[in-house]
Amino acid sequence: MSSTDGLYLGLISGTSADGIDAALVRFADGRPTLVAGLTHPWDGALRERILAVAQDELRLDLDAYGRLDVAVGMAFAEAARAVLAAAKVDASAVVAIGSHGQTIRHRPTGTHPFTLQIGDASVIAERTGIDTVADFRRADVAAGGQGAPLVPAFHATVLRPTQGSRVVLNLGGIANVTRLTHSGDVSGFDTGPANGLMDAWCQRHRGEAFDRDGRFAASGSVDAALLSELLDDAYFVLDPPKSTGREHFHLAWLDGHPRVAELAPEDVQATLLALSAVSITDAIERHAPDATDVVACGGGVHNGALMRAIAARLEGRPLLSAADVGIDPDQMEAMAFAWLAYRRIRGEPGNLPAVTGAKGLRLLGAVYAAP
Template sequence: MTIATHSVLSGTAQRPLYIGLMSGTSLDGVDGVLADYATGAGQVLAHASCGFDAPLRAELLALNSPGGTDELHRAALAANALARSYATVVAQLLAQARVPATAVAAIGAHGQTVRHRPQLFDGTGYTLQLGNPALLAELTGITVVADLRSRDVAAGGQGAPLVPAFHQGVFGRGGQTVLALNLGGIANLSVLRADGSVLGFDCGPGNALMDGWCQQHLGLDFDENGRWAASGRVLPALLAALLDEPFLRQPPPKSTGRDLFHRAWLDAHLQSFAGARREDVQATLAEFTAAACANAARAFGGAAQELLVCGGGALNGHLLDRLGALLPGIAVTTTAGRGLPPQQVEAAAFAWLARQCLLGLPGNLASVTGAHGPRILGAIYPA
């Protein structure tokens, strides 16, 4: 089996073009990039995105919570719908770049996380991303690399975050410590140290709680530029209760998701604040995200003087302002100033991970995930 797979992929792996597809815990849709690795350092040639329609988004959110009926059937149908959304983005990327599918070595497809429990009480763990990579390979005619987290978990790691190794290659600066903060549904921090070593971990909620509150009370997918949060006042007692979450005090390696930071978790904290204004709750949720990230940066960032922000939260001006206020002495900017727009970073990372897999190279960092050592990540579905 190994020999046959190598025969199929030996030529493919040498092609310089790779596609990365990311649909994260924010559940807002799919981001994709086409990256060229002809010179070793990837260059993004095209970027495309596709939002989830309301029924798919609602189903993916429901599948994040246990206890539903006929979950296996529903999950399979959602995975098929997700593969078709992925294929739409792939077609857009190829059209933009004017390249044929045959020129692309592989697609790195993250899939949609619906469970992330790498450490259970009995010492076992798992991570589950919905997706149908076989269908995606059929729809696109391109080799697909998927299930990129499970091998790290099997090796004793968290399976997340996987992007710090990519961050180091793109944003690291010799002799300086740089921080990279991804603000998706969940926030994760990469500490790119001056000596070349890397630390990375999930540091709390990103947009998930803010977006959920905004959707419930304004009927909008997100709080554009943080204007609604900026109109409210932070509730100190609520903020203190949110920041008392034990996960935030846990040392890395660590990772989290909607398994922890979900609506029921928030509702439990809001029971004592039933009369609070909605905009004040939103202001407090924004401050919670900013404070959790800032606390992690102070605790583990060493002498860093630069924080590069990516992900959807990088477009929230109010959130960036609060990060800047909480981190005096650290320049808070987006990754755009370093040549990679915020909404392209994670997709580009999964293009890189697909390339690592096809070339037989590790994709994880044991210093980040806590795995027993470097591992080749991903399952390959040849075109």
């Protein structure tokens, strides 16, 4: 067993900011095993601020930005302590934390490309007493990459098929797909919305953070005209590498389509669910037509209506939950950032240029030492 093996802790809050996923992972000879995982709730007021900033509804001065960065770091430290308490593991037993942070802006193209995640890693290291690896995406962007998605490299570690090819589908606020082959090829990209738009619409009209089991959507009918307008967005026909987020697919983007105001809220929700299902399955058909199965993870696996809509369009390919292949679907991404911390501590690259478009392999993340 390598001296860098042992326990690592991964932390991430996704596009929907529906909670901080924390995963305690043991590595033995490079093989990860989930020891404990949980989703730590956000303080409601803090979550509202995060979403307002991410959707460009709230502009921050430097003082407000600094306070938000620290507040998010404190929340991430609480999530780390919570999973350690649940597992009855002392902080001294953990080699390092890998913290993705909370993305508030992702602009990987243009003259000055950047990606911005907040959650002060020095605060996490100080409050947990554990060395913390953070800022995983910017090295890839500096090398000409998208900085996202980063999880396909981890998917290849734990879900590579023994024959043929497979798609791993992450249903977070944004959906991303990874194509894996038994021979080692890996590709992947963000397809567009998964839960993010539905969550935001549900919050606006129901006061609920998400559409439980897709019941709100199931109570409405898909509007074909609106669906066609939404699918006409240029992002959907871009070739990979590509990535996106709430700064593009947000309520202001949706409200920019006049037909939205003419429809009942439940019909808009049904149409948003169809948008996710159609854009996801179209992307799979276009870029992974040889896939023999699709393994889903992320919060969207609990939305029965969304899973059924995706399965109906997969043309005979089985849609599985990651749980069916032995991995907690709610903790896949947090496990991936524990794995990225493991790679960083070992001095090994964490990106896949074939996925992100970076010029080459890069060491991802900076290490913030605990006191």
